Amino acid sequence: MKVIEIAASVLKGNDRIADENRIVFRDNHVFVVNVMGSPGAGKTSLLLKTIEALGQGFNIGVIEGDIATSHDAELIQAAGVPVVQINTQGACHLDAMMIKTALTHFDLAKIDLLFIENVGNLVCPAGFRLGESARIVVSSVPEGDDKPKKYPGMFRVVDAVLLNKIDLLDVFGFNTNTFKEDVLPAGFSSFSSKPEIFEVSCKTEKGLSVWLDWLKKHGGVVCR
Amino acid sequence: MKVIEIAASVLKGNDRIADENRIVFRDNHVFVVNVMGSPGAGKTSLLLKTIEALGQGFNIGVIEGDIATSHDAELIQAAGVPVVQINTQGACHLDAMMIKTALTHFDLAKIDLLFIENVGNLVCPAGFRLGESARIVVSSVPEGDDKPKKYPGMFRVVDAVLLNKIDLLDVFGFNTNTFKEDVLPAGFSSFSSKPEIFEVSCKTEKGLSVWLDWLKKHGGVVCR
Numbered sequence: 001m002k003v004i005e006i007a008a009s010v011l012k013g014n015d016r017i018a019d020e021n022r023i024v025f026r027d028n029h030v031f032v033v034n035v036m037g038s039p040g041a042g043k044t045s046l047l048l049k050t051i052e053a054l055g056q057g058f059n060i061g062v063i064e065g066d067i068a069t070s071h072d073a074e075l076i077q078a079a080g081v082p083v084v085q086i087n088t089q090g091a092c093h094l095d096a097m098m099i100k101t102a103l104t105h106f107d108l109a110k111i112d113l114l115f116i117e118n119v120g121n122l123v124c125p126a127g128f129r130l131g132e133s134a135r136i137v138v139s140s141v142p143e144g145d146d147k148p149k150k151y152p153g154m155f156r157v158v159d160a161v162l163l164n165k166i167d168l169l170d171v172f173g174f175n176t177n178t179f180k181e182d183v184l185p186a187g188f189s190s191f192s193s194k195p196e197i198f199e200v201s202c203k204t205e206k207g208l209s210v211w212l213d214w215l216k217k218h219g220g221v222v223c224r
Numbered sequence: 225m226k227v228i229e230i231a232a233s234v235l236k237g238n239d240r241i242a243d244e245n246r247i248v249f250r251d252n253h254v255f256v257v258n259v260m261g262s263p264g265a266g267k268t269s270l271l272l273k274t275i276e277a278l279g280q281g282f283n284i285g286v287i288e289g290d291i292a293t294s295h296d297a298e299l300i301q302a303a304g305v306p307v308v309q310i311n312t313q314g315a316c317h318l319d320a321m322m323i324k325t326a327l328t329h330f331d332l333a334k335i336d337l338l339f340i341e342n343v344g345n346l347v348c349p350a351g352f353r354l355g356e357s358a359r360i361v362v363s364s365v366p367e368g369d370d371k372p373k374k375y376p377g378m379f380r381v382v383d384a385v386l387l388n389k390i391d392l393l394d395v396f397g398f399n400t401n402t403f404k405e406d407v408l409p410a411g412f413s414s415f416s417s418k419p420e421i422f423e424v425s426c427k428t429e430k431g432l433s434v435w436l437d438w439l440k441k442h443g444g445v446v447c448r
Contacts, residue, residue: 038262038263038264038344038346038367039262039346039367039368039371039374039375040262040364040366040367040368040371066374067347067374067375067376067377068373068374068375068376069370069373069374071370071373071374090347090351090377092316092345092347092348119347120262120346120347120374120375121316121345121346121347121348122262122263122344122345123291123314123316123343123344123345123348124316124345124347124348127314140264140366142264142364142366142367142389142392143262143263143264143366144263144264146293146295147263147264149292149293149295150263150290150291150292150293150295150344151263151291151292151344152291152292153291153314165366168366168395171392171395
């Protein structure tokens with residue numbers, strides 16, 4: 001079997017605008033989480049459960065990134081928090097300029113926690129800083145336990161990994177140890193040498209409290 | 225809720241090389257299928273089942289595209305067919321030049337069916353022609369029934385949609401009618417005005433025979 005290595009670099013032209021966003025977030029004491037993951041991993045479900053649990057204690061806002069439709073944003077809006085939908089019209093990731101534009105539609109002084117749900121894509125979003133406080137990836141049991149190994153670029157830039165749909169571990173013969181072992185020390189993690197791994201089910205709510213505690217801990221440092 | 229529309233165009237600089245590949249495939253009577261889909265949708269499982277079913281009647285070859293690892297290629301090799309692994313080292317899709325390079329490692333005169341398993345990504349691969357005879361997307365029940373609506377760029381460039389993991393329809397409350405209705409007439413389909421939809425389970429093998437018949441029908445026209 002022949003293995004061909006092809007050099008490629010991820011485009012990074014937006015770091016300056018990401019830094020501007022970061023300053024805006026810092027000045028307004030907003031804790032911003034960039035939520036990434038494959039299509040259908042459960043990003044919106046996680047946000048809905050998080051809003052349900054923390055919506056009383058924190059003022060939450062959401063930016064929804066999708067190629068098309070405002071389906072997810074409508075779900076978030078129905079949960080009673082301010083939401084801005086970005087339709088990328090084909091683009092495979094959000095970038096810092098899209099976020100900068102979206103921010104003009106929020107009153108940031110009234111937001112504690114801002115979630116940015118990125119386009120469903122386990123590759124491209126990892127390469128684009130948005131000015132966020134933390135990056136997480138939602139990975140789901142049906143995708144298989146080999147995802148950290150096969151998509152290292154994503155799993156190495158995040159502060160936390162949410163392994164979702166753990167109510168289906170047996171159905172898929174998913175090896176949690178294999179998955180965890182392949183989540184390697186993150187090169188860019190803000191908080192720890194290795195991403196935290198939270199095993200959750202947004203359906204049964206199992207494990208969500210640990211994720212919420214993590215969010216309250218890190219968000220609480222930033223929010224006033 | 226504010227909706228922001230951001231113009232973006234998918235990069236297409238590789239069409240000339242794709243045309244070169246297409247001529248090479250035509251001259252060698254090779255039917256080439258570009259297999260796309262989200263991470264974990266079941267692309268490799270589909271190829272393994274297809275090789276198992278058709279390996280006696282067709283000479284099959286596989287190009288495996290991954291960001292990292294040769295895990296899938298090893299599975300294919302174990303099934304007894306020639307395979308070339310392309311590691312894109314971060315790139316989110318295969319392009320025509322990668323395929324042109326990989327082809328030098330095959331004896332195309334001895335190949336009838338060539339499968340190209342693209343990087344797991346429901347966005348970017350749709351924008352890059354490889355010179356293939358047909359494009360398919362593998363979409364899986366756990367991803368949700370809203371994927372054709374949310375990722376129209378992919379579902380509109382394919383000739384066939386393989387809805388995989390249908391043994392789990394009930395577990396996920398998946399609405400097959402919703403899914404099918406949102407698979408709209410393809411702008412670029414080679415064979416029909418609307419992509420064919422095959423409901424399959426690579427685990428139970430349900431529905432696979434219809435997919436195999438489709439492959440034999442279209443592949444049989446090309447292969448000698």
